[in-house]
Amino acid sequence: MNHQQTLNRALKGIGDFSQQQSALIGEHCAFLKVNKQETLLAAGQVCNAFLFLLTGACYQFRKTDADPNIIDLHLAGDCVVNQLSFISQQPSNETIAAYENSELLVLTIQSLHRLIALSPAFLQLAKLLQVSTLRAEFYDNAMTPAEKYHRVLDDKPQLIQIFPLKYIASYLKITPETLSRVRAAI
Amino acid sequence: MNHQQTLNRALKGIGDFSQQQSALIGEHCAFLKVNKQETLLAAGQVCNAFLFLLTGACYQFRKTDADPNIIDLHLAGDCVVNQLSFISQQPSNETIAAYENSELLVLTIQSLHRLIALSPAFLQLAKLLQVSTLRAEFYDNAMTPAEKYHRVLDDKPQLIQIFPLKYIASYLKITPETLSRVRAAI
DNA sequence: AATCCTACTTGATTGAAATCAAGAAATCAA
DNA sequence: TTGATTTCTTGATTTCAATCAAGTAGGATT
Incomplete structure (x- = not known):
């Protein structure tokens, strides 16, 4: 293309x-x-x-x-x-x-x-310029780690394929340990 | 004026x-x-x-x-x-x-x-249109309730005079109880 | 293949804020 | 002013994610 x-x-x-x-x-x-x-x-x-x-x-x-x-x-x-x-x-x-x-x-x-x-x-x-604003609010303070992760899965599943877990965790402002557990609990 | x-x-x-x-x-x-x-x-x-x-x-x-x-x-x-x-x-x-x-x-x-x-x-x-973006990031995920409260005190002290505590608490995404305790601990 | 390093998982413990609960103070309405 | 309602405070308890810790797996480099 x-x-x-x-x-x-x-x-x-x-x-x-x-x-x-x-x-x-x-x-x-x-x-x-x-x-x-x-x-x-x-x-x-x-x-x-x-x-x-x-x-x-x-x-x-x-x-x-x-x-x-x-x-x-x-x-x-x-x-x-x-x-x-x-x-x-x-x-x-x-x-x-x-x-x-x-x-x-x-x-x-x-x-x-x-x-x-x-x-x-x-x-x-x-x-x-607003796009990132939307995104920042998208993964909201008030969401639980599980909600955040599932939202990424719904919204941008490729992120999880491409970036290492610890990047995703940092992006979602949770620890890698917590994300690992959330993922295991599916 | x-x-x-x-x-x-x-x-x-x-x-x-x-x-x-x-x-x-x-x-x-x-x-x-x-x-x-x-x-x-x-x-x-x-x-x-x-x-x-x-x-x-x-x-x-x-x-x-x-x-x-x-x-x-x-x-x-x-x-x-x-x-x-x-x-x-x-x-x-x-x-x-x-x-x-x-x-x-x-x-x-x-x-x-x-x-x-x-x-x-x-x-x-x-x-x-960017102003509120700045503000949203201002009271960051990563801040503790005490930090958030003191930041409001520094940044917009009148807010605390005018709006009820439970509004401020909701704005800062903490519970009124927590905000009350933070305030008492000064 | 062996070594090293980093990423990931899993478990135990801790800690901070939410929740639950009840009473005090302030505001509002009659 | 009185009573009713809402807000605020304070205490006890719970909960959930962070932290601490150790081990496993995967990738890179030689």
């Missing part, structure tokens, strides 16, 4: 874009290939682009003295962005890295502004 | 707006006065406006079979919006209501678009 097709598919989840508009977005993107464990955005840098993950897997984490704190896990089709840093154009607290060899499309904030200048329809792209 | 002044003050926290731009925003707003316990946005409705809270206090909650789930507490100067519903223009899961008699400015999504058409500078208003 070519890049534009994957992009079109990703854009479907975001808003109503015509064939032409999708193509225009594609034209404003750069292609990027990274290897396993390469950094896409280092903590302290300003996030000045949207990344569309075409193939592979990426993750977002916060460094700690102990194990890194997983903030987000991304699969092909996802939009990878540190929304806080992007919006505020302040240095990010999180690092974004590739977990697998990955292919991405890069849409810089300048390109985004150029698109919006061409047509307000591209304002819809701003919705991307 | 007149409405425009209160609005200007609120806008300072959001972005860089000239005197004229602030005035233009004010001109695009409608004035609204509501009484205690009146509903501003019912669950199931689409949130199609930003509300600037000029005076009074409002809150956002999710209905449950038991006690309502407090999602957000707003004081004068705050921007009151259900961001998810606003962005997606889908029905809201939450209800927004006045806790005290309140005065508000209403900026509809149409007016927002009109402003953005006049000048891209008004895109800064979109930052408002």
Whole structure:
């Protein structure tokens, strides 16, 4: 599948874009290939682009003295962005890295502004910034470990195939031990 | 203090707006006065406006079979919006209501678009939608009840003056008993 | 194949907050 | 003002996930 097709598919989840508009977005993107464990955005840098993950897997984490704190896990089709840093154009607290060899499309904030200048329809792209908000609330404070795990199973079962249990556990803010037990109890 | 002044003050926290731009925003707003316990946005409705809270206090909650789930507490100067519903223009899961008699400015999504058409500078208003994101992360999963409470004390001490303890507890996702004990332990 | 290292599992224990419960204080309504 | 209702406090108990701990399995490297 070519890049534009994957992009079109990703854009479907975001808003109503015509064939032409999708193509225009594609034209404003750069292609990027990274290897396993390469950094896409280092903590302290300003996030000045949207990344569309075409193939592979990426993750977002916060460094700690102990194990890194997983903030987000991304699969092909996802939009990878540190929304806080992007919006505020302040240095990010999180690092974004590739977990697998990955292919991405890069849409810089300048390109985004150029698109919006061409047509307000591209304002819809701003919705991307909300996606992670949805996700953050999705795995809610109030949910039990079992609920969280089953929600991932329903929502993004591939996550569990691709990322190690301890990443999933950190993402869900539970311990690996608890997740292991939840899983065993199915 | 007149409405425009209160609005200007609120806008300072959001972005860089000239005197004229602030005035233009004010001109695009409608004035609204509501009484205690009146509903501003019912669950199931689409949130199609930003509300600037000029005076009074409002809150956002999710209905449950038991006690309502407090999602957000707003004081004068705050921007009151259900961001998810606003962005997606889908029905809201939450209800927004006045806790005290309140005065508000209403900026509809149409007016927002009109402003953005006049000048891209008004895109800064979109930052408002991020404010609650920040807040949601502010009282983090990982914080202890005591940490949460002291953070409110530091951040928004008036909240504790105005809203009953059980609202604060629900907002912080702890029980009233626990909050009472935390408070006693100062 | 042997070694090392990390991930995962499973068990025992602990601890912190929820729940259960009852009484005190504050607010509201008549 | 009185009584009723709700909110807040305080205590006892329970519960559930974290922690501590040890062992097993799987992957990588030589």
